[in-house]
Amino acid sequence: MADFSWNVQSPLQQALVPGRHGGAGTQVGVTLEEVRGVSLVQVMARRGRVAETIKAAKKLFSVEPPDTPRAVSGRNATLIWSGPDQFMVLSARQTGDQFAKLTAGFAGVASLSDQSDGRCLIRIAGSGARQALAKFSSLDLHDSVFPAGAAATTAVDHTAVNFWREPGSVDENAVFNMLVFTSFADSLWHTILDSCLEYGVQASVAHAA
Amino acid sequence: MRIACPFCGERENGEFTYLGDASPKRPNFAVDGGESPERVEDAFYDYVYLRDNVAGVMREYWYHGGGCRSWLVAERNTVTHEFISVTAAPGAGAASAVRAGE
Numbered sequence: 222m223a224d225f226s227w228n229v230q231s232p233l234q235q236a237l238v239p240g241r242h243g244g245a246g247t248q249v250g251v252t253l254e255e256v257r258g259v260s261l262v263q264v265m266a267r268r269g270r271v272a273e274t275i276k277a278a279k280k281l282f283s284v285e286p287p288d289t290p291r292a293v294s295g296r297n298a299t300l301i302w303s304g305p306d307q308f309m310v311l312s313a314r315q316t317g318d319q320f321a322k323l324t325a326g327f328a329g330v331a332s333l334s335d336q337s338d339g340r341c342l343i344r345i346a347g348s349g350a351r352q353a354l355a356k357f358s359s360l361d362l363h364d365s366v367f368p369a370g371a372a373a374t375t376a377v378d379h380t381a382v383n384f385w386r387e388p389g390s391v392d393e394n395a396v397f398n399m400l401v402f403t404s405f406a407d408s409l410w411h412t413i414l415d416s417c418l419e420y421g422v423q424a425s426v427a428h429a430a
Numbered sequence: 431m432r433i434a435c436p437f438c439g440e441r442e443n444g445e446f447t448y449l450g451d452a453s454p455k456r457p458n459f460a461v462d463g464g465e466s467p468e469r470v471e472d473a474f475y476d477y478v479y480l481r482d483n484v485a486g487v488m489r490e491y492w493y494h495g496g497g498c499r500s501w502l503v504a505e506r507n508t509v510t511h512e513f514i515s516v517t518a519a520p521g522a523g524a525a526s527a528v529r530a531g532e
């Protein structure tokens with residue numbers, strides 16, 4: 222029998238080729254990053270326990286979770302709206318057990334699900350980012366409709382995506398984040414990269430800070 | 431066609447799934463309440479199978495599966511496809527659940 226061992230690896234291990242792609246000359250209109258080393262937890266308030274869930278979140282992150290499609294920065298985490306009375310907690314993967322910590326904090330008031338290895342975080346920025354996104358997303362990303370900190374649960378290529386614009390990222394420096402299911406990440410990466418090629422792409426791997 | 435989800439805002443209709451008329455109420459007979467089996471069966475037959483074919487404004491269930499995954503109730507004109515209102519179905523999010531039907 223062949224030896225078998227578990228290796229943690231990115232779903233973009235093959236698809237993501239760091240470096241410059243497409244465009245003309247050295248122009249870089251879009252930066253594409255996969256952000257590795259993230260901890261991601263889905264939090265859903267239990268029936269009739271919304272007020273307690275908000276209180277627990279405030280205690281853990283010093284900020285109220287968003288009750289409209291927004292992403293808010295809290296202590297060591299970003300809270301991203303993912304539906305009525307639910308949100309995702311994104312943070313840098315730590316040595317301690319982040320999930321156990323949250324489970325204790327939300328005990329009895331919200332249901333949690335660890336999605337750290339279930340989703341892949343892709344970050345898109347640059348002057349051509351909006352135009353590239355328009356090819357595969359039906360969201361209106363104009364500043365007046367989708368300002369910094371705006372979020373959406375939407376579908377890209379018939380695949381569920383948690384989408385948000387980095388809080389505080391303004392004008393041509395707008396940064397867009399996409400959480401996609403790991404099993405669809407490879408396929409979506411190709412869709413995204415192809416959409417960005419004409420603007421010139423710098424692809425890289427980043428690590429959550 | 432765009433549908434205004436009360437939670438997400440305006441989205442393309444491809445993110446939504448249509449269920450149908452929101453008006454049928456699930457019959458609620460007490461166990462051993464003395465109703466005749468025929469009456470119970472008729473009421474369930476009506477609830478499960480019989481639908482009005484409305485030409486005009488009707489209340490319908492829609493599901494925002496490509497978005498916030500909430501059930502919604504929309505008032506839509508079946509002749510013009512105009513959406514008059516879209517609201518959360520009872521029990522959306524962590525709100526108290528209620529019996530099926532409005």
Ligand SMILES: [Zn+2]
Nearest residue numbers: 435438494498
């Ligand atoms: Zn929605």
